[in-house]
Amino acid sequence: MTARERIAGxxxxxxxxxxxxxxxxxxxxxxxFPDHWxxxxxxxxxxxxxxxxxSGTFLTFWFDPSQREVIxxxxxxxxxxxxxxxxxASTLDISFEIRGGLLMRQIHHWAALIFMAAIVxxxxxxxFTGAFRKPREFNWIIGVGLLTLGIVEGFLGYxxxxxxxxxxxxxxxxxxxxxxxxVGSYLAFFAFGGAFPGEAFIPRIYTVHVxxxxxxxxxxxxxxxxxxxxxxxxxxxxxxxxEKNVVGYPLLPVYMAKAGGFFFIVFGVxxxxxAVASINPIWLYGPYTPAxxxxxxxxxxxxxWLDGLVRMAPPLESYIFGYTISWNILIPGLIVxxxxxxxxxxxxxxxxxxxxxxxxxxxxxxxxxxxxRTALGVMSLTFMMVALINGGNDIIATTFxxxxxxxxxxxxxxxxxxPPLAFVITKRLCLSLQRADRDLVLHGRETGRLVMMPHGEFxxxxxxxxxxxxxxxxxxxxxxxxALEENDLRGVxxxxxxxxxxxxxxxxxxxxAVPKATAEDLKEIEHH
Amino acid sequence: MSNEIEAIKDPGxxxxxxxxxxxxxxxxKKAERQVAILFLLSSLGTITLIGAYxxxxxxxxxxxxxxxxTNAHQLFxxxxxxxxxFFIGMGAIHWAKTLMPDEEVVIQRHxxxxxDEDRADFVRTAKEGAAAAGLGRxxxxxxxxxxxxxxxxxxxxxxxxxLGPLPGDSLTKTSWKAGTRLVTDPGDRPIRPEDMxxxxxxxxxxxxxxxxxxxxxxxxxxAVLLIRLRPEEFNLDAERLSWTxxxxxxxxxxxxxxxxxxxxxxxxxxxxxxxxxxSTFDVTRAAKVIFGPSARPLPQLAIKVDSExxxxxxxxxxEPVGPSFWERSS
Numbered sequence: 001m002t003a004r005e006r007i008a009g010x011x012x013x014x015x016x017x018x019x020x021x022x023x024x025x026x027x028x029x030x031x032x033f034p035d036h037w038x039x040x041x042x043x044x045x046x047x048x049x050x051x052x053x054x055s056g057t058f059l060t061f062w063f064d065p066s067q068r069e070v071i072x073x074x075x076x077x078x079x080x081x082x083x084x085x086x087x088x089a090s091t092l093d094i095s096f097e098i099r100g101g102l103l104m105r106q107i108h109h110w111a112a113l114i115f116m117a118a119i120v121x122x123x124x125x126x127x128f129t130g131a132f133r134k135p136r137e138f139n140w141i142i143g144v145g146l147l148t149l150g151i152v153e154g155f156l157g158y159x160x161x162x163x164x165x166x167x168x169x170x171x172x173x174x175x176x177x178x179x180x181x182x183v184g185s186y187l188a189f190f191a192f193g194g195a196f197p198g199e200a201f202i203p204r205i206y207t208v209h210v211x212x213x214x215x216x217x218x219x220x221x222x223x224x225x226x227x228x229x230x231x232x233x234x235x236x237x238x239x240x241x242x243e244k245n246v247v248g249y250p251l252l253p254v255y256m257a258k259a260g261g262f263f264f265i266v267f268g269v270x271x272x273x274x275a276v277a278s279i280n281p282i283w284l285y286g287p288y289t290p291a292x293x294x295x296x297x298x299x300x301x302x303x304x305w306l307d308g309l310v311r312m313a314p315p316l317e318s319y320i321f322g323y324t325i326s327w328n329i330l331i332p333g334l335i336v337x338x339x340x341x342x343x344x345x346x347x348x349x350x351x352x353x354x355x356x357x358x359x360x361x362x363x364x365x366x367x368x369x370x371x372x373r374t375a376l377g378v379m380s381l382t383f384m385m386v387a388l389i390n391g392g393n394d395i396i397a398t399t400f401x402x403x404x405x406x407x408x409x410x411x412x413x414x415x416x417x418x419p420p421l422a423f424v425i426t427k428r429l430c431l432s433l434q435r436a437d438r439d440l441v442l443h444g445r446e447t448g449r450l451v452m453m454p455h456g457e458f459x460x461x462x463x464x465x466x467x468x469x470x471x472x473x474x475x476x477x478x479x480x481x482x483a484l485e486e487n488d489l490r491g492v493x494x495x496x497x498x499x500x501x502x503x504x505x506x507x508x509x510x511x512x513a514v515p516k517a518t519a520e521d522l523k524e525i526e527h528h
Numbered sequence: 529m530s531n532e533i534e535a536i537k538d539p540g541x542x543x544x545x546x547x548x549x550x551x552x553x554x555x556x557k558k559a560e561r562q563v564a565i566l567f568l569l570s571s572l573g574t575i576t577l578i579g580a581y582x583x584x585x586x587x588x589x590x591x592x593x594x595x596x597x598t599n600a601h602q603l604f605x606x607x608x609x610x611x612x613x614f615f616i617g618m619g620a621i622h623w624a625k626t627l628m629p630d631e632e633v634v635i636q637r638h639x640x641x642x643x644d645e646d647r648a649d650f651v652r653t654a655k656e657g658a659a660a661a662g663l664g665r666x667x668x669x670x671x672x673x674x675x676x677x678x679x680x681x682x683x684x685x686x687x688x689x690x691l692g693p694l695p696g697d698s699l700t701k702t703s704w705k706a707g708t709r710l711v712t713d714p715g716d717r718p719i720r721p722e723d724m725x726x727x728x729x730x731x732x733x734x735x736x737x738x739x740x741x742x743x744x745x746x747x748x749x750x751a752v753l754l755i756r757l758r759p760e761e762f763n764l765d766a767e768r769l770s771w772t773x774x775x776x777x778x779x780x781x782x783x784x785x786x787x788x789x790x791x792x793x794x795x796x797x798x799x800x801x802x803x804x805x806x807s808t809f810d811v812t813r814a815a816k817v818i819f820g821p822s823a824r825p826l827p828q829l830a831i832k833v834d835s836e837x838x839x840x841x842x843x844x845x846x847e848p849v850g851p852s853f854w855e856r857s858s
Contacts, residue, residue, distance in 0.1 A: 103602055172786045188695075195698050240539075243637070258624045261621040268610045268611070272607070276603065290748035294803070519535060520534055
């Protein structure tokens, strides 16, 4: 035994005799994780969060979250002598006086954008592969919670510098709060400590941004990861992979080296972006004043869809008994997002209600094999894309020489027409892909080799695919729709007929599929 | 359905294929060197970072294609940091992929459902616990506990009351009064009609005592935009026309939709556009909404000239300015 081994042994002994950790460690250090590039998306979100904590802590050492008015006397000449808030002045100081300050600000902002993008793409992966199914519904809900908190946290973060652009964003948020029936103006006055903009808001959101929400993130991310750990990761279908096993690499050493290395790569790429790609140059916007605004005011991308919905809303307000209800703010700003996010959070339960499937699922679906789910996902994304495009309508108008009105009307009509269209097209595409899979299994791969038959006919030679590939294309289940009778066995009508009919119809739509190739189909073909 | 028909069989895990480094010591040695080079590149990155921090002044700009004029201090600091982190990651992953064991491992899953016996035990324990506490029988305790918990939940809400004052009439009142002079923003100079040519736009605020400080929350309600047209270009009723002066018309600059500054004036079409959500207002028709999400025209301020010939307000705004709120009456 070398000296090093002896030391390692005695440390392990010391810890184990006090915690009994050896049993747990033995089991978990050899934990197996399946390998796939799409499983890295959630990791990117996790690592971006760590980068945000590190770079954010750096920024807090110099940032002064105060709306006290100061006269700027720093080294950025165009703003010298101007009145501004201490928050804005200290952000300028971080950018121009503190060495590495601008780099850290840009890393922090880029990491926030990557964090949100990674969450969204990770969510898409989980959705389209059906990874949210039993037993992972809790983790899906936690994920939707993290996405929602991320949007809020990001908005608060870019509002802190108190520049002209972000102040305009706060003004819009204030108008949404103020539009709430009954309590709106009271809530707005409480949040802002008086009339907008007041002097209390920046210090308050600072506490929320650096303490409250990061704490919530830490708690939720911990539970999210513990559940992944405990429930073991899902895996893609393939030869040798079943609902009962996990095929992959052990935590120690391979997975640890890869995941640890990947953290450094994500951090390195973020630092590279922070070094070469300018982001949120607040010194160009100037300090916030309510009487000014810059043309082309845009929120960060994850808020863009919300702004797009607000922009396309029709000019509707009701005046009832001396009170005002601003539908033009409430519908796009609260009601539609509320429906979208609630629907997203509840989707696992809705799908299992439709299919009646209450079993555990650990093998992921190929998106084409769940056409209804895939189509619904693409439909939702299309909705978001139309909203996002309209959120950038001013930029698009100037870039492509269109008028704002053209883009606005495209969006107003498109938001209703394009999502259902996307649903239909996606569903047809999925079924076509299923048909292609079936053909591939039954007739083999096209080789591109043409052969002339003795009687002069040309045929293309097909080559049978490997057994592994054939298994991949046929391993999925094809379950029949739920059989829900209107009457029970004694001929008595069941309660909730309409609900049952709806469920039966949705179940039928969900079960539409091209029959997959079976061994019998193959045998039959061989006979010919 | 298809379960009864014979399905295509799972051929099982494919046989493991060895990498070159697994069988060839030379290839393994080469991979080891590659990993070391990657780690060394990371060290070079850190040295670049330290060098940039110490030796490159913060005000040196250099030209780079694509990037344009770039601050050298910030650029090399960032590039050094990026390299220092990125190559640690690349080294670790190259190490894992070429030299660490790459044989796939299979472990078994277990159903999460507890055995029936444990579940029954759990239900029994929970029932016994509840029975021992007697919650079901002692309804007086149950109800009083519910009451006290509910009330205790209110206290955080009560304690947040002092976050801010009640709105009062703050949302409906501005600083404008009959006779308040319009002064330029910035500059605080009073304005005579002859200061504005036809087609000109001026951003104004109510005059304040010399040396007094303007609060942002006042500016957020008081900002007014002056626009001068030819009087015959107006399409106004008699009352609104009497609120203008020699073709000069005054509107609240705070958007009636969500409170942004309505800052874009198109001289040709005489439209005011809010850059936030593109609500468009027609100046000739008392800022009527002609496009976009806003439901109300911009409030118009009645103006005239005082005895010294400066523009003043005839009266305060006759409606609240800015975005809608519940208590707004129209």
